[in-house]
Amino acid sequence: GAVVSQHPSRVICKSGTSVKIECRSLDFQATTMFWYRQFPKQSLMLMATSNEGSKATYEQGVEKDKFLINHASLTLSTLTVTSAHPEDSSFYICSALPLGGFRNQPQHFGDGTRLSIL
Amino acid sequence: AQSVTQLDSHVSVSEGTPVLLRCNYSSSYSPSLFWYVQHPNKGLQLLLKYTSAATLVKGINGFEAEFKKSETSFHLTKPSAHMSDAAEYFCVMSEDYGQNFVFGPGTRLSVLP
Numbered sequence: 001g002a003v004v005s006q007h008p009s010r011v012i013c014k015s016g017t018s019v020k021i022e023c024r025s026l027d028f029q030a031t032t033m034f035w036y037r038q039f040p041k042q043s044l045m046l047m048a049t050s051n052e053g054s055k056a057t058y059e060q061g062v063e064k065d066k067f068l069i070n071h072a073s074l075t076l077s078t079l080t081v082t083s084a085h086p087e088d089s090s091f092y093i094c095s096a097l098p099l100g101g102f103r104n105q106p107q108h109f110g111d112g113t114r115l116s117i118l
Numbered sequence: 119a120q121s122v123t124q125l126d127s128h129v130s131v132s133e134g135t136p137v138l139l140r141c142n143y144s145s146s147y148s149p150s151l152f153w154y155v156q157h158p159n160k161g162l163q164l165l166l167k168y169t170s171a172a173t174l175v176k177g178i179n180g181f182e183a184e185f186k187k188s189e190t191s192f193h194l195t196k197p198s199a200h201m202s203d204a205a206e207y208f209c210v211m212s213e214d215y216g217q218n219f220v221f222g223p224g225t226r227l228s229v230l231p
Binding site for chain 2: 049108
């Protein structure tokens with residue numbers, strides 16, 4: 001089956017640090033990847049949609065200068081949380097949409113990254 | 119407007135008894151519907167999906183769901199709960215075959231010994 005690898009699984013760092021999270025589709029190509037944020041005991045909130053070779057589309061209220069997204073290839077998207085502060089602490093999950101076959105293959109999710117800013 | 123409702127934020131069952139997790143949706147189209155499970159500190163795993171084929175959908179781990187258009191529902195069931203089923207369950211709707219998702223708020227399933 002389609003596998004999405006997300007790395008790192010957990011990050012603890014000091015306030016002001018920038019943190020990069022990688023999302024890779026291991027055995028399929030994905031023109032579209034999604035980045036979600038999940039607060040404790042809540043559902044997933046879409047932050048941005050990332051398309052290979054073009055600028056990401058951010059949801060309303062998400063700061064694009066704060067959450068930098070790069071989708072340089074059909075198998076890799078990165079989310080960089082710049083100058084992270086404690087309020088950025090959260091669980092971040094990526095997903096990838098297989099190229100061309102979305103009728104039978106919806107988004108496939110990574111295992112998430114727990115970000116804790118001290 | 120499109121939306122997904124999961125009426126129960128928490129469901130608790132005893133091991134070996136049936137599981138019912140409720141999901142209702144609102145859509146102007148004929149949507150695709152999905153159930154995902156999330157274990158603690160993990161991503162989402164697809165349990166099953168409905169994409170306008172058979173209305174009774176069988177998924178992994180003994181779960182199944184029935185699409186009822188007249189009731190705008192897509193409830194998830196399992197005949198006999200196992201301890202490993204304890205997790206968060208999300209009902210998800212898509213009006214474009216999984217390109218864009220609308221998430222329900224989730225239902226936490228507890229399984230008691």
